[in-house]
Amino acid sequence: MTSSLRLLLHKIIATGSLRLTDHSGATETYGDGSGKAVAIRFTDEEAEEAVANDPLLKLGEMYMDGRMVLEEGDIYDFLALVKENTRSEALTWKMVGLTVARIAAAQVRSRLPVNHNRRNVAHHYDLNARLFDLFLDRDWQYSCAYFNPPGISLDEAQQAKKRHIASKLLLEPGQKVLEIGSGWGGMAMYLAEAAAVDVTGITLSEEQLRVSRNRAEKRALADTVRFKLQDYRYLPPQKYDRIVSVGMFEHVGIGNYGRFFGKVAEVLDDNGVMLLHSIGRPKPSYVTNPFIEKYIFPGGYIPAVGEVLPAIEKADLLIRDVEILPLHYGHTLRHWRERFVARKEEAVALYDERFFRMWEFYLAGSEMAFTHEELFIFQIQIARNQNVVPDNRDYIAEAEARYRTFEAGRPPLEPVAF
Structure with missing residues (x-):
């Protein structure tokens, strides 16, 4: 040895x-x-x-x-x-030196004018769609679930997440909603059906775009839910009543926070509300884990809340509410890892043993980060007008009760088609 x-x-x-x-x-x-x-x-x-x-x-x-x-x-x-x-x-001094070098490289990359967003997104989200079917819930929610009450199933927790976010958006029928980072379309379809709103979802993944459009068409939502291959940086100057972004902000990069919230300020209506849902860390790290950066999410960065708030304030936006969800992603990742490992043969058939171990390590390492490194989820509610959000949180529980009634009568989701 x-x-x-x-x-x-x-x-x-x-x-x-x-x-x-x-x-x-x-x-x-x-x-x-x-x-x-x-x-x-x-x-x-x-x-x-x-x-x-x-x-x-x-x-x-x-x-x-x-x-x-x-x-x-x-x-x-x-x-x-x-x-x-x-x-x-x-x-060791060598480890310290490697860390310093990686921090410097990451800081330079995050500020370069070259836009690698499309390439970085494709690296992960344009993988074979069958891979994600191995471990995600029926709605393919690839972000932290909300285990409230504790002990519910993954599908129930992902539905609770959508319900919780919809409640914070203070939705009203007919409003125009923008989803930045629309995944496979589950959140957009939920909002449209639950609150009778018009939703535009944007993504940089061609595979997610294909799946999302197919799902919306099958649920007869093509008139009220549309998906576009669109970088948020180049959104046209259209106003939206509500903006939601779930699990996308981790890919923005610390050097682009000003640009991100500047664009939000540009397209959010004067009486609009935004809900930002992202992974957070207890303090700045300035660099992504090198394994995750190289093999899983190139160009990503998990922020401390204190790194995000100044960019919101500089964009002349108001922070109306901040909620921390400490261990919910740890529970989510445990479900994902166990489901993925249980279907190892299928994952190996899609790719190979090396790929399976790479993803097993990614899921286990991510879970460990929430259980041992104190990572968490934060939800920041943002507005331009301080009077558009109530001065207490009672409205959240009231809205969630309404959405539970909707869910009870909602037609079941069909399996995602590949």
């Missing part, structure tokens, strides 16, 4: 139970033997050295390539064990 990896693990693992087998078959244990046992094995010395020198990137790569093998426990168990033990003094 490489001495650098051995030294790193001795520095990190103080509690728990980790057994590591190196490429030669030698075994060593770490921790105090408590908790769930985790066992990993490396197939070659170069993989061990790579993880020791750059764990943030190489750990995922070695697992993805089958050069680090889980022999007891799963990848979430291993990541959680490491995170529970990680201390800053375990960092």
